[in-house]
Amino acid sequence: MSEQVKYLLQENEMPTAWYNILNDFETPLPPVIHPGTGQPIGPQDLAPLFPMQLIMQEVGVGPYATSFVDIPEEVWEAYKLWRPTPLIRARRLEKALDTPAHIFFKYEGVSPSGSHKPNTAVPQAYYNKQEGTKRITTETGAGQWGSALSFACQLYDIECKVYMVAISFRQKPYRRFLMETYGSSVVSSPSMDTNTGRKFLAQDPDHTGSLGLAISEAVEDAAGREDTKYSLGSVLNHVLMHQTIIGEEALKQMEMAGEYPDIVVGCAGGGSNFAGIALPFIRAKMKGEKNTRIIAAEPTAAPSLTKGVYTYDFGDTGQIIPLVKMYTLGSSFIPAPIHAGGLRYHGMAPIVCKLYNEGLIEAVAVPQNAVFESNVLFAREEGILPAPEPGHAIRVVIQEALKAKEAGEKKTILFNLCGHGHFDLAGYEQYLKGGLEDYEYPREQVEMAISMLPKVAI
């Protein structure tokens, strides 16, 4: 009689390797370009910012020129503090929607900082420690990444400085306190601590900040100090690779459930949570073994995939870091202050962009009120209160489940619930009072922002 809800792996069943999709691409990723020379950059250009092991992972060379990269034993041991995470079937949500679809979700909110971010924070801190880094700088939007890196740095006794997007610094102090409890130092970005920050503050003392701007500050800080490296919580290839632990676990757990997803959904800001759940399922799709639909759910306020242009752009607003080819809204674009701070980014991970460009994945943009509407329904049925970011995925899942109902088809849908919303309740309160704004970002504005990019020889 009893219907299984949770599919749990014991810790000795946790995957021992990350999936490195770079090794399985038929054509390589477009090169990363040095803004000064217009030439592809080499590992040495990145050495001031990252430890060499991460740089080698970034380009997939040396021991990393392989599809499966062994997780270092010490990282695997640290993962056990919260992993493997549960795979849960949302049976009550299915009933509420009266859909024949089976809805599964991977729940990353059980991690110490409440999101998927520690999956890459821990190995990044570990490799830095191995190479003698004493201090790490980073940026954070809503604070999910900053608190994850703060936790990871604490594990390896590394000093951590976080540039936190101003609007979140003001609206979400609890995440800041969490970072401070883990021992980090946190400043509002733009800050007076960097040239970039001072420049933007001079233009607007009440600047709300953005991920792109905070990245500029953290990079500038790290580049200026011998003992300091920089750490990025999304976008980069090695970050996406670390996150594949999510999808690799999910593959095993879906097998426990005796199903394989027809549709895989993740929210996408920088792309790491989406890639974490999706890449291991794209593996079989690239081989032609499966025809899974893979959907990235992004906010209408920062619709890089659905409205952006696939071109070379800076990853940061200050335009001091190398150029990558990606779907971008223009690095000068400051997204509207939506509650899903983790999705307020002008670009998208190059790996995700390549997959989108090649038609291996789809993308859907979701407005803010629809996100909260879906989250409230989800919370009332399943108990778990989702963060606004995964609410984008939930919205798409609900749409697909309702389509399945209309078509009378049993579909198996999997999504990543990448974090809980216990830090995001101010947004819920505003939504319940009816006060959220929806933001659109029209293509004309994108094209104007792109046209304003500095000319670089590529």
Add this chain to the structure above:
Amino acid sequence: MSEQVKYLLQENEMPTAWYNILNDFETPLPPVIHPGTGQPIGPQDLAPLFPMQLIMQEVGVGPYATSFVDIPEEVWEAYKLWRPTPLIRARRLEKALDTPAHIFFKYEGVSPSGSHKPNTAVPQAYYNKQEGTKRITTETGAGQWGSALSFACQLYDIECKVYMVAISFRQKPYRRFLMETYGSSVVSSPSMDTNTGRKFLAQDPDHTGSLGLAISEAVEDAAGREDTKYSLGSVLNHVLMHQTIIGEEALKQMEMAGEYPDIVVGCAGGGSNFAGIALPFIRAKMKGEKNTRIIAAEPTAAPSLTKGVYTYDFGDTGQIIPLVKMYTLGSSFIPAPIHAGGLRYHGMAPIVCKLYNEGLIEAVAVPQNAVFESNVLFAREEGILPAPEPGHAIRVVIQEALKAKEAGEKKTILFNLCGHGHFDLAGYEQYLKGGLEDYEYPREQVEMAISMLPKVAI
């Protein structure tokens, strides 16, 4: 090489019965006394407030005159939304303390509302639904109970009204937003919605409130409406019984770990979290099979066990509900505004008091700064940020682990980490800034408060 950290039960291994310690007591609990008549009350006296199944559980009669009470299938199914919860060995904390002790904790923070409270909220809502209740009132301190009951009422489509202790209503709005997201209506207590509330507001418009006072309001509301029952999140026998799912799971998981605890620790405010972890281990102790030390950790600001008097008192500040024999600081006592709002209660569960009176359990009072110091250490080693309430248990665990180190003894210690602290970060921020106050409550004040109790014939 790899050392096991987590001990996970699959959901089909979840215990199917609660432990009813009433049935194993050699002498019965002292009777509950009607404040008007001075006579023991009967089930019919409680009928306006509770559904009959819960009343029968409260007194352990009918189908409940047994040591193991079957969990209704529908409740067991709902438990699966988050249970079984993990048992985790705090190996990094052990290393940081350089102790030979083995420290295990049960982690209840993975529940939808982030604490152990849904363990009883769900069955209470279920039994109410079975008997046709349309609306439930309750009180909440820090909001852990209120959000758990809000979630549970939502599952069974019951309206829920929460009287929230004023100081938490002001200091911890996020928990309130969570209750509202689950569909509840929340007011600050004392409120203008009841006679009791109006009386206390007239005396002091800025009244900080207390659990005892909020109980009075919720009871008055329920007693006055036909369609409404009342629900209490702690203290009562049936509540403690529902929480034993924690300890029953822990028994199985300790067996997986191949150990049995020498010491079991839980924080104690009303007593339900403590009882949840402790009672199943007291079973073997009462039978003389084990000699486990069982320790209740309470705040120095509300030290019912260590400084209270074992006597008949009201469970509420408004003195409208029946009298129970308990260790009490006097029902007129308003505890200092510590961050561990869930422990701000003048009394203690009668079952816990009887065990303490008979020497089966010990108690230790812990001041607020020591709690946060322990929690910060715990968070930095284990990642999980504990709520202030379980921080009292963590403090005692650390003390016992250090004693074991001094004595060179390998002790196995188990405690209940009953909730995460993601809603309590304002307290962490104040602690890190050095600004917390420690509160003591001297015995003379207790005796004065007790002497002021209305005379009742017992």
